[in-house]
Amino acid sequence: MSWAGAIPVLGTLIERVLPDKAKQDEAKQKLANMIVNGELSELSERAGVIKAEAQGDSWLQRSWRPIVMLVFTTLIVCRWLGWSAPDLSEAVELKLFSIVQLGIGGYIASRGIEKVADKLRR
Known part of the structure; x- marks a missing residue:
């Protein structure tokens, strides 16, 4: 699942929920880290499947x-x-x-x- 399209919507939601600019920035950074880590783990799993096929019998x-x-x-x-x-x-x-x-x-x-x-x- 790609979260790239949801980032602007989630950013707007964070801005509405958190009035403090510093807390908004912190929340957006944490969200970005979660998305990047999630996408990297998904891509890593896909690469693992390809690697397993390449090493198959x-x-x-x-x-x-x-x-x-x-x-x-x-x-x-x-x-x-x-x-x-x-x-x-x-x-x-x-x-x-x-x-x-x-x-x-x-x-x-x-x-x-x-x-x-x-x-x-x-």
Whole structure:
């Protein structure tokens, strides 16, 4: 769950409940820390799932995500080279591209979280 959209609403609520500016700032900081820590733990759990798959016993278990990403990337490249189905819509192309972007972004984020989590554990 992403709390980013709720931050302005919660900030306004804090301002209405706490009249003192210093207490408002303190409450907002605590709220921000709770949100960041919650999101980091959620992302860390997701990274743990991917790490468990990558260390699994089965070749397919370890490789299915990279295979899917390679297939989608290949479909995008083939489309750009003109080697795809003629009735493939632009919406489908954009969806494939979004999936590849999400996959690459997820990989990069999970690697970053692993590094941050290791530093926090120490």
